Amino acid sequence: MQIEVKNLTHIYSExxxxxxxxxxxxxxxxxxxxxxxxxxxxxxxxxxxxxxLNGLIKPKSGSILIDGVDITGKDVKMRDIRRQIGLVxxxxxxxxxxxxxHKDVAFGPLNLGLTQEEADNRVVEAIRLVGLSYDExxxxxPFELSGxxxxxxxxxxxxxxxPQILILDEPTAGLDPKAHGDILQxxxxxxxxxxxxxxxxSHNMGDIAKLADKVLVMDRGKLALTGTPxxxxxxxxxxxxxxxxxxxxxxxxxxxxxxxxxxxxxILTIEGAEEELYRILTRGKN
Amino acid sequence: MIRDITLGQFYPGNSWIHRLDAxxxxxxxxxxxISLFLIQSFWGYIPVLVTLGLIxxxxxxxxxxxxxxxxxxxLIIVFTxxxxxxxxxxxxxxxxxxxxxxxxxxxxxxxxxTRLVLLIIGSSLLTLxxxxxxxxxxxxxxxxxxxKLGLPAxxxxxxxxxxxxxxxxxxxxxxxxxxAQMARGADFESGNILNRAKSLIPLLVPxxxxxxxxxxxxxxxxxxxxxxxxSHRTRMNGMxxxxxxxxxxxxxxxxxxVVISQAQGLFGRFI
Amino acid sequence: xxxxxxxxxxAIIAAIxxxxxxxxxxxxxxxxxxxxxxxxxxxPFFTPAAIPGLFIGCLVANMVGPYGLMxxxxxxxxxxxxxxxxYYLRSKPLLVPxxxxxxxxxxxxxMLYYAYSVPLPLIACILWVAAGQLIACYLIGYPLLRIxxxxxxxxxxx
Numbered sequence: 098m099q100i101e102v103k104n105l106t107h108i109y110s111e112x113x114x115x116x117x118x119x120x121x122x123x124x125x126x127x128x129x130x131x132x133x134x135x136x137x138x139x140x141x142x143x144x145x146x147x148x149x150l151n152g153l154i155k156p157k158s159g160s161i162l163i164d165g166v167d168i169t170g171k172d173v174k175m176r177d178i179r180r181q182i183g184l185v186x187x188x189x190x191x192x193x194x195x196x197x198x199h200k201d202v203a204f205g206p207l208n209l210g211l212t213q214e215e216a217d218n219r220v221v222e223a224i225r226l227v228g229l230s231y232d233e234x235x236x237x238x239p240f241e242l243s244g245x246x247x248x249x250x251x252x253x254x255x256x257x258x259x260p261q262i263l264i265l266d267e268p269t270a271g272l273d274p275k276a277h278g279d280i281l282q283x284x285x286x287x288x289x290x291x292x293x294x295x296x297x298x299s300h301n302m303g304d305i306a307k308l309a310d311k312v313l314v315m316d317r318g319k320l321a322l323t324g325t326p327x328x329x330x331x332x333x334x335x336x337x338x339x340x341x342x343x344x345x346x347x348x349x350x351x352x353x354x355x356x357x358x359x360x361x362x363x364i365l366t367i368e369g370a371e372e373e374l375y376r377i378l379t380r381g382k383n
Numbered sequence: 384m385i386r387d388i389t390l391g392q393f394y395p396g397n398s399w400i401h402r403l404d405a406x407x408x409x410x411x412x413x414x415x416x417i418s419l420f421l422i423q424s425f426w427g428y429i430p431v432l433v434t435l436g437l438i439x440x441x442x443x444x445x446x447x448x449x450x451x452x453x454x455x456x457x458l459i460i461v462f463t464x465x466x467x468x469x470x471x472x473x474x475x476x477x478x479x480x481x482x483x484x485x486x487x488x489x490x491x492x493x494x495x496x497t498r499l500v501l502l503i504i505g506s507s508l509l510t511l512x513x514x515x516x517x518x519x520x521x522x523x524x525x526x527x528x529x530x531k532l533g534l535p536a537x538x539x540x541x542x543x544x545x546x547x548x549x550x551x552x553x554x555x556x557x558x559x560x561x562x563a564q565m566a567r568g569a570d571f572e573s574g575n576i577l578n579r580a581k582s583l584i585p586l587l588v589p590x591x592x593x594x595x596x597x598x599x600x601x602x603x604x605x606x607x608x609x610x611x612x613x614s615h616r617t618r619m620n621g622m623x624x625x626x627x628x629x630x631x632x633x634x635x636x637x638x639x640x641v642v643i644s645q646a647q648g649l650f651g652r653f654i
Numbered sequence: 655x656x657x658x659x660x661x662x663x664x665a666i667i668a669a670i671x672x673x674x675x676x677x678x679x680x681x682x683x684x685x686x687x688x689x690x691x692x693x694x695x696x697x698p699f700f701t702p703a704a705i706p707g708l709f710i711g712c713l714v715a716n717m718v719g720p721y722g723l724m725x726x727x728x729x730x731x732x733x734x735x736x737x738x739x740x741y742y743l744r745s746k747p748l749l750v751p752x753x754x755x756x757x758x759x760x761x762x763x764x765m766l767y768y769a770y771s772v773p774l775p776l777i778a779c780i781l782w783v784a785a786g787q788l789i790a791c792y793l794i795g796y797p798l799l800r801i802x803x804x805x806x807x808x809x810x811x812x
Contacts, residue, residue: 153562176568184566191556192563194588196804204585208568240592240805254567416724420769459772466773495771502769506724515717538661542710545665546672550714553673580794583690587798590670592805598666602659610658 099294100127100150100262105159107145119145120156121318127262127294127311134305134326135298137315138340143298144187146315147264150296151182163262180209183260187267189251193239198224198250201239205258216257223257224250226290228283245276249283256287263287264296269304277301281308306330306344306365314339326365346370394511400442401512404628405521411635412509418642419502425494430641431501435508442512452507453500460499467492519543524622545601553594560589663809664707667697671711691715692787693795695733695754698741700802700809705741709734724769725762732761747799751791759784 105123120142127133137143148154149161152168152175160167168178186192195201199220206216224231227249234242239250248268256263265284269277281304288295299305305312305326312329314322316339322329330336330347342348346369350362360377364370400408422428439449453460473487510518523540530536561571564585571582674691691711697704712733716726732754739753763780766772772779 148562151566153565175565176570179566179568184563186559186563186566189563191589191593192560192567192585194585196801204564204569205567208570238804258567456770459766459770463771463773470773495773499770502724510717515714518717539706539710542661542665542668542706543714545662546668546710546714549666549669550672550676553669554677557673557677580789581797583693583794584797584801587674587693588801588805590673591802594666594670595663595809598662602662605658605662 099129099131099164101162102126102150103160103162105146105149105156105161107149107154107156119318120149123159123320125313125320125323127296130292130294131310132288132295132308133297134309134312135296135315136300136302136305136312136341137321140317141315142318143315144266145318147184147266147296147298150262150264151184152178153184176209179260180258181260182262182264183255183258185252185255185263185265185268187270188248189255189268190239190244190247192251192254193247196238197236198239198242199235202250202254202257205254209258219257219259220253223253226256226283226287227253228279228286229253245272245279248272248280252283256291259291260293262294262296263291264298266298267300268297269299269301284308302330302342302344303346303366306347314341327363330365331363393514394442394444394448396443396512398442398512399627400438402627403631404622404624405513405517406525406622407624407628407631407635408509408513409518409521409525411631412506414635414639415505416502418639419498419505421642421646422498423646425497427642427645428497428501430638430645434638435501435505438508442508444508444511448511449504449508452511453503456499456503460496463499464492464496467495515547516544519547520622549594549597552597553590556593557586557590560586560593660703663701663703664705664710667694667704667707668709668711668714670694671708672715675711675715689786689790690794692754692758692790693798695736695740695791696750696795696799696802698737699744699747699750699799700806702741705734705737708737724765728761728765729758732757748796750799751795754791755784755787758787 103124105120107120109117109119123146135143135146145154149156152173156169160169162168163178163181166173193201195204199217202220202223203213203216206219207213211219220235221231224234229246229249234246234250239247242250252265252268268284269280272280284295284297285308287293297305297308309326312322312324312326313320314329314336321339322332322335326344330343333343333347333351336343343351344365346364346367347362349370350360350364350373353360354362358377361373364373419431422431439446468484468488468491469482470488473485475483476486476489477484513521519540522543523536526534526536526539565571569582569585571579571586671691671694674694675689678690694704694711695708697708709730712730713726716729736754736757739757740750743749743753759780762783763776766779766783767774767776774782
């Protein structure tokens, strides 16, 4: 496996009057190339968890092994960690600062020690991968762009570093439905092209149901549930008690079931719902 | 990382000292600082130590926090002490190689050192027992008589209040920006001054842009609520002087009297 | 007179100054006093709101940090004075970071010598502080000024 987290615990402001336990005894594994979704109510520790994964935060206890190497150890160089693990924060467009789009996207690769030429190549690739036209955008100031474009540029800045593990914290926050869909498609594309593992933190159950191989459910600093999307979303009562909803398609199926219609509730996507409904509606006709 | 920094020096508590009017505390601190420079001899430190001890005791602030305030200038204290000890000319006491410690040197070092320590403790005490927001109100009230002479006390106080309100927000922004840039390989920690200076640009530019964006939103919100500035605004919690403040003033005058008379040698007959 | 936007700009500048002082704490309050936030003293180049802004920022930073009353008063006064001069020098960008070096050098230097009784000649105290200011104002502040020139729009008080 690529990532192995064991008994991770973290406490904020230890010893001060404002001490808070952020993470308690978290353990899980992620395999190479997996697409993992992390869900949980606000404050459940999702952001804290992912910041541990690329070494921004050091845990109080526990270990994080990436390709067998414990990154919580003392001798680990941060640069090497960040080479492998990319993290896109929420509203990443707020990290843009350079004079041109090209320079901003090149920031990451150059920090990794690549030559200007290598970095330039990465920039072109990355900008294309996020669905923007390099020639149109490269020399413009990042601050002239629209919100959606800025976000893509920000993401390009991270994937230009070609991380083997890409973590995205609510990449669709604040976007309208079309932009939301576009970004999601972009993520799928990146997953295909760069063949990396993706960790997606999201509030959108539909997205998670559609894309994830595995789901981690956080609740108040603890890992409440893990499994495939099918396994996790089957437990609607538990999810409700954790303050989480269901994918829209699943939810609809449950409503129908509660009204006495015999549908399968193991549905995760709109397409699946469509098929199931078609099956039921045409059943009588055969 | 940044979440671990507690904003301000304020140590929460409900002591008599905590509840004193902020204006009184500000004036007290001024008086205290001035008094330290009136003292000529070690005997003069006795009323200071007694008073300070009483104040710290009543306030309930642990000694640990008080001493924390000395950390930043620890080096200055050591430096002052050592130089005074070795460099003052006079009757030699101990000789270490080519360095001589004189009697006068030791006395000077101790005297200056003590004054410095008492100075820092006293002035940091103000921020330990007064919330920044109350300090702001206190400063505004103290400066308001000068409003007639053209000093925009209200506006300045408003700026202070807004600034205080936004520091936690900006701290979070800074934290986010720092982390985002660190995730892209930025290094704020290593390297010489020149490198570190350059590395701050990816932090400062986004911070500025964020901050001004927040400012725009706030301006709109305030105007939408008909804020027009000016000192005609009323307050929700007026600052009223209470009996304890009167008592504090009396104690302050008493303290001052003792210190001054000691300095003038009026106690000489008793010692 | 001071309309709302001006006031808020000043307040935000104050908040940024104080925030930077806190965030980069080990630098800001130690003996060397390389207050990175002093790089912000170039702001009067862009807007007069920086004059009260920096003054209040310094005041608040001292409220929230461990130095205490004297630094609050003298440091803030030095910053205010410098900001006024920087504003008047704004036609010559290279000179804009100079006033804070001078005013802080002199005023804080005197504070160290007279009040803190640092046993060095007065001129040494002054130069010591001025050196720290030089680094912050010219090494960080001036490049910052050059870059921010491109984003002048954000300072506009529509």
